[in-house]
Amino acid sequence: MLSGKTSRLAGLRRIGKLYLKSRIGMLGLIIILFFVLLAVLAPWIAPHDPIIQTVSSPFDIPAWATAIPAYRNTPVDQSPATWAVNSPSDIHSWNLTGQNYTASFSTVVPPQTSDTGSIFVNASLNENTAPYPENNYLPNSQAFFALTRPFEFSGPAPTGFETTVVLEPVSMTNVSTIYVNEIIQDPSGNNFSLASVNLPILSQQITISPSDNGTWKTVSIAGGLLPLSGLPAFEGSTTPASTIFHEDGTYKYILEIEGVAQGDALYPALSMRIVYEGLHLDGGAYGLLGTDNFGRDVWSQFVWGSQVSLLIGILSGIGAVGLGAAVGIASGYLGGKWDQVIGRVTDFVLVLPFLPLLIIIVSLLVVNRELYNTIYVWVILIFVALSWPFIGKIIRSQVLLVKERQYVEASRALGSGTGHILVQHILPNVMGLVYSQVALNVGGFILLEAALDFLAISVHTVKTITWGLMLTYSLPYAVNQANLSYVWWWFFPPGVAIALLSLAFVLVGYALDSIFNPKLRAR
Amino acid sequence: MGLRQYVARRAIYTIVLLFIIIAFNFFLFQVLPFVISCSSTSTYQHCFENFYLPEQPPHASLNASNYYRTLRAAISNAYGLNQPMYVRFGLYFVDMLTFNFGAHVGTAGANGPVLTTIEQKTPFTLLLLGTSTIASFVVGIGLGVVAAARRGKILDISSLAILLFLTNFPVFFLGAVLELTQIGVSGTYYAPFGAATFLKAGYLYYAGILSALFLPFLALTLISVGGVFLTQRAVMIDTVAEDYVLMARAKGLPERTVLYKHAFRNAVLPIVTAFILSLAGILAGAVITETVFAWPGLGLAIYEAVINTDFPMEQAMFLIISIMVLIATFGADVLYGFLDPRVSTG
Numbered sequence: 001m002l003s004g005k006t007s008r009l010a011g012l013r014r015i016g017k018l019y020l021k022s023r024i025g026m027l028g029l030i031i032i033l034f035f036v037l038l039a040v041l042a043p044w045i046a047p048h049d050p051i052i053q054t055v056s057s058p059f060d061i062p063a064w065a066t067a068i069p070a071y072r073n074t075p076v077d078q079s080p081a082t083w084a085v086n087s088p089s090d091i092h093s094w095n096l097t098g099q100n101y102t103a104s105f106s107t108v109v110p111p112q113t114s115d116t117g118s119i120f121v122n123a124s125l126n127e128n129t130a131p132y133p134e135n136n137y138l139p140n141s142q143a144f145f146a147l148t149r150p151f152e153f154s155g156p157a158p159t160g161f162e163t164t165v166v167l168e169p170v171s172m173t174n175v176s177t178i179y180v181n182e183i184i185q186d187p188s189g190n191n192f193s194l195a196s197v198n199l200p201i202l203s204q205q206i207t208i209s210p211s212d213n214g215t216w217k218t219v220s221i222a223g224g225l226l227p228l229s230g231l232p233a234f235e236g237s238t239t240p241a242s243t244i245f246h247e248d249g250t251y252k253y254i255l256e257i258e259g260v261a262q263g264d265a266l267y268p269a270l271s272m273r274i275v276y277e278g279l280h281l282d283g284g285a286y287g288l289l290g291t292d293n294f295g296r297d298v299w300s301q302f303v304w305g306s307q308v309s310l311l312i313g314i315l316s317g318i319g320a321v322g323l324g325a326a327v328g329i330a331s332g333y334l335g336g337k338w339d340q341v342i343g344r345v346t347d348f349v350l351v352l353p354f355l356p357l358l359i360i361i362v363s364l365l366v367v368n369r370e371l372y373n374t375i376y377v378w379v380i381l382i383f384v385a386l387s388w389p390f391i392g393k394i395i396r397s398q399v400l401l402v403k404e405r406q407y408v409e410a411s412r413a414l415g416s417g418t419g420h421i422l423v424q425h426i427l428p429n430v431m432g433l434v435y436s437q438v439a440l441n442v443g444g445f446i447l448l449e450a451a452l453d454f455l456a457i458s459v460h461t462v463k464t465i466t467w468g469l470m471l472t473y474s475l476p477y478a479v480n481q482a483n484l485s486y487v488w489w490w491f492f493p494p495g496v497a498i499a500l501l502s503l504a505f506v507l508v509g510y511a512l513d514s515i516f517n518p519k520l521r522a523r
Numbered sequence: 524m525g526l527r528q529y530v531a532r533r534a535i536y537t538i539v540l541l542f543i544i545i546a547f548n549f550f551l552f553q554v555l556p557f558v559i560s561c562s563s564t565s566t567y568q569h570c571f572e573n574f575y576l577p578e579q580p581p582h583a584s585l586n587a588s589n590y591y592r593t594l595r596a597a598i599s600n601a602y603g604l605n606q607p608m609y610v611r612f613g614l615y616f617v618d619m620l621t622f623n624f625g626a627h628v629g630t631a632g633a634n635g636p637v638l639t640t641i642e643q644k645t646p647f648t649l650l651l652l653g654t655s656t657i658a659s660f661v662v663g664i665g666l667g668v669v670a671a672a673r674r675g676k677i678l679d680i681s682s683l684a685i686l687l688f689l690t691n692f693p694v695f696f697l698g699a700v701l702e703l704t705q706i707g708v709s710g711t712y713y714a715p716f717g718a719a720t721f722l723k724a725g726y727l728y729y730a731g732i733l734s735a736l737f738l739p740f741l742a743l744t745l746i747s748v749g750g751v752f753l754t755q756r757a758v759m760i761d762t763v764a765e766d767y768v769l770m771a772r773a774k775g776l777p778e779r780t781v782l783y784k785h786a787f788r789n790a791v792l793p794i795v796t797a798f799i800l801s802l803a804g805i806l807a808g809a810v811i812t813e814t815v816f817a818w819p820g821l822g823l824a825i826y827e828a829v830i831n832t833d834f835p836m837e838q839a840m841f842l843i844i845s846i847m848v849l850i851a852t853f854g855a856d857v858l859y860g861f862l863d864p865r866v867s868t869g
Contacts, residue, residue: 351544351852353844355810359829360837447693451811454695455826471696479702479713486703495696502691 018515025511028439031504035497039306046300047287050465054295057159059477060286062298062489075156075283080251085117085275098123098145106273110166110216119276120170121145123259124269143175143259143270151279154248158241158281163194165255166275168216173269174261180219181256184279187249192240194221245281253279290489292470293477298490301465305494308466309501312380312449317442317505319384321391325434328395333403333418333426339396346389354386355451362452379452383445391437395430402429432516439509443502450498467494529860537853544845545619549612552834624839628832637839640824645806647716648820651736651813652805655743660798662744663751664791670752671759672782682752690749698742698815705738713738715817739816743809755794762790792862796855803851806843 019025038045048055056077065071085091088105096103106120123145163182172178182194245251259270289298331342365371365378402408408425416424453468454475471494478491599605606614618624624637666686670679689697702713720731762768763786771785772778806821813822821840828836 347540347852348543348547351540351845351848352547353841353848356825356829356837356840356844359810359826363829443691447691450693451695454693454811455814468693471693475695475699479699479706491699495693495700498696499688499692503688506687506691 015515019511022511022514024507025515028504028507028511031500032508035306035310035501035504038303039310042303042307046297046303048297048300050296050301050304052296055297056280056286056291056295057282057284058291058293058295059487060284060291060295062290063285063287065290065489066285071285073156074285075158075281077281077283077286078153078155078158079278079280080151080153085119087117090117091119093149094119095148096121096145097148101145108168108273110168110273110275117275118166118168118273119147120271120273121147121257122269122271123257124173124267142261143268145257147255147257147274147276148252150250150252152249153245153251153281156283157245158283160241160282161244161279162282163221163253163279164277165219166216166277167219167257168273169213170271170273171269172213172259175259175268175270177260178270178272179256179258179260181254181258182219182221183254183256184244185252185254186244187247187251191254192244241281289493290487292473292487292490298470298493301470302467302493302497305465305467305470306497306501308376308464309446309449309468309498312376312383313442313446313501313505316380316383316387316445317438319380320387320441320445321434321438323384324388324391324437325395325430327388328392329399329422329426329430331392332396332399333422342392346392349386349389352386358382358386358448359452359455379449383448387441387444391441394437395433398430398433399426402426432512436509436512436516439505439512443505443509446498446502446505467498470494471498526860530857533853533856533860537849541846541849544849545616545842546612548619548838548841548845549615552838553608619838619842625835627836628834637836640836641821641839641843644819644821644824647818648809648813648822649805650732651739651743651818651820652809654736655740655747656798656801656805658740658744659748660751660794660801663748664755664794666748667752667755668759668782668787668790671756671763672778674760679756683756686749686752689745690747692746694742694746694809694811695815697746698738698812701738701742713816716819717817735816735818739809739812739818742815743812751794751797754797755790758790758793759786762786765789796858799855799858800851803844803848806847 060077061071061074063076066074066076085105091103091105094103101121101123103119103121106118108118108120110118123143165180165182167180169178184192184194186192253276255274255276257270257272257274259268261268287297287299289302292298292301327342327346331339331346361382362379365375365382371378402425405425408421411421411425449466450468450471453466454472471491474487474491474494477487479486596605622638624641626636627634627640666682670682673679705711705713714731714735716732716735719735720728723731763782765786768781768786771781776785809820810822810826812818813820814826817823824836825840827833828840
């Protein structure tokens with residue numbers, strides 16, 4: 001028993017050594033390992049949810065492509081001022097100025113925001129502590145504070161920008177209206193007010209009245225999408241974005257909040273929670289692989305897409321070869337009536353039109369709501385059901401060869417049962433072929449899944465993205481008669497990946513084939 | 524068992540298989556839930572056209588009128604849907620054997636008799652798949668023999684690497700790459716069939732067809748040449764290792780004669796079989812390639828039929844494809860019986 005085990009281990013080790021020597025086998029293995037790593041690490045190496053839109057502006061080239069002369073002047077998309085307030089210490093990075101404020105970390109999160117906390121600011125004008133302003137027209141009637149954070153900016157001016165602040169007034173005393181101003185200060189000290197009463201920038205001025213207590217308000221500002229020529233504030237420039245971000249250096253983001261007193265009332269007090277969702281600068285370049293037509297991150301799609309291709313490819317490969325091997329061994333070893341019946345069924349399935357039948361069945365499954373939830377299982381089952389005969393025939397002929405060998409005959413003469421002969425003699429001689437067939441078929445299934453995606457027989461729920469879908473979506477933009485600058489960063493990665501991965505499995509298949517089938521080693 | 528008996532047995536077996544396929548087609552389309560295309564959101568007209576005719580109207584507003592019942596009866600009569608299943612099966616069987624495939628159904632698809640559509644599209648599919656099959660076999664066999672003769676040399680390794688890589692390309696990706704290449708090289712866009720032949724007559728019309736044919740032909744050939752190449756190369760390498768080749772070399776025959784007269788003639792048999800089997804695929808069309816390049820062949824027609832649940836067309840194409848495969852398999856079997864005596868003697 002023990003000796004049998006050790007000899008089998010030695011056999012495996014020998015096969016491993018032979019495999020390591022096979023150059024094409026190792027090449028295939030390395031490619032497969034790369035994509036398996038990609039698929040496994042997807043949650044960590046994909047920066048975005050692949051279906052989230054406007055991660056950046058649409059059709060951005062990859063950030064590294066700005067090194068190519070043709071794209072040299074393309075500004076890179078960046079989020080230089082995104083500061084999630086995740087812990088109490090985070091609020092120290094903000095500089096608060098104003099009158100008699102206190103700021104603290106708040107664990108309250110606005111709805112539909114991913115940040116884990118907000119800043120709680122309490123601002124008031126206290127009679128006892130605050131000096132009474134003699135000549136100032138404001139402070140005695142305003143609870144005013146400002147949050148400031150510096151950030152670095154360099155590179156070509158962006159084509160636009162977006163900022164979002166989410167805030168909730170918690171309590172208002174003697175306050176009639178709250179004004180929110182967003183200001184960006186350039187390194188030279190010029191202030192550009194993004195949201196204020198008196199600047200005609202693309203802004204969303206919000207005013208908060210006492211009735212808004214306890215509700216979250218969102219201030220979103222997008223600048224630079226419309227030309228603002230002719231406006232005095234932006235003379236000599238076409239967009240707010242290029243006016244504001246005209247030089248490299250340290251900029252400041254300032255969020256001003258003023259609570260205006262009610263009527264003649266003095267000493268207004270105001271407390272509110274604030275989440276600053278950051279400043280995003282639009283360019284024409286973003287991330288590792290740029291963005292698609294909806295501004296979705298192509299790299300994230302690419303990484304997540306590898307999961308589906310590998311999953312469907314490998315599971316179908318194992319399933320089809322498993323079934324094919326079982327049928328082939330049964331038909332080859334048992335022979336007689338079994339062989340006849342299996343042979344007829346095999347011939348029948350082989351005659352069926354593969355792709356049309358596949359398309360019909362899958363397209364019908366997709367429409368059925370109940371089956372749609374488990375659609376991958378069904379797709380794999382159909383792949384298996386339509387492709388086992390090819391493999392069964394190959395395995396059967398191998399079993400027929402092995403069965404006639406003298407040692408099998410000798411074993412049978414010694415009184416070995418069917419089970420013993422199958423496990424000890426037939427299986428070891430067929431397994432090599434089985435392994436190589438799995439590898440050879442996986443590539444085909446990966447291509448097949450991509451083909452289904454292309455034919456818009458989408459087997460995926462809306463939340464999934466695959467290489468096939470990426471190719472399908474990018475195709476109209478890649479070869480577009482109206483658009484000469486084709487989307488190479490979006491179109492090539494999935495196509496080349498499908499080809500590479502399916503080639504890699506074929507290479508591994510050939511390598512295994514030549515190891516288990518020494519006659520082929522000469523090739 | 525003699526050769527004649529062997530051929531007769533294969534012929535009977537093929538015909539039985541054909542009958543089974545026809546029966547399978549009938550029951551497949553009986554079982555397929557066409558109900559789903561008649562959800563509450565689609566129009567009842569569409570449901571009629573897909574032969575979904577429940578006793579109760581699919582929409583409540585039809586209850587009041589007699590229109591639904593009349594229309595249902597009329598359609599049922601016209602298509603024989605009121606007959607019991609075995610009668611319908613018999614009718615269907617006769618229809619299929621006489622190539623009476625009926626008319627298109629579905630709202631968005633083609634109109635008129637299915638057979639007319641097939642007759643119109645067949646030349647295009649034959650043109651595309653015929654040329655590309657021949658080209659890939661000629662190139663694949665040629666390259667395979669030369670590569671096997673120069674095993675391990677630059678030509679062998681590079682053609683092996685390139686063809687293996689190309690074979691694993693998704694054909695729609697390769698198609699787009701070829702279109703981009705054309706734009707890059709010639710500065711003009713790929714004009715699909717309709718655009719290339721629009722309002723053209725005489726030789727210009729045929730020139731248009733050929734110009735539209737070029738890219739799909741190239742894509743199909745590039746994808747399929749790898750398989751032929753690999754088979755031919757493997758068989759050739761095996762054959763070169765045979766004793767009679769050694770003998771021929773020992774006799775002092777020139778290497779050229781040894782390779783092409785002695786080895787190649789024996790190594791070409793498996794490829795001939797592969798060629799005959801691939802002829803079966805010629806009428807099936809290349810669904811994806813024809814869709815990518817909008818080539819008006821049977822492959823595209825199948826795809827459109829599936830999309831529009833045009834099941835008379837689907838049934839017809841299923842049958843035609845199956846018959847082609849059956850004929851090719853039969854042909855290959857018979858050829859083997861002639862060439863390899865061991866097959867027919869069992």
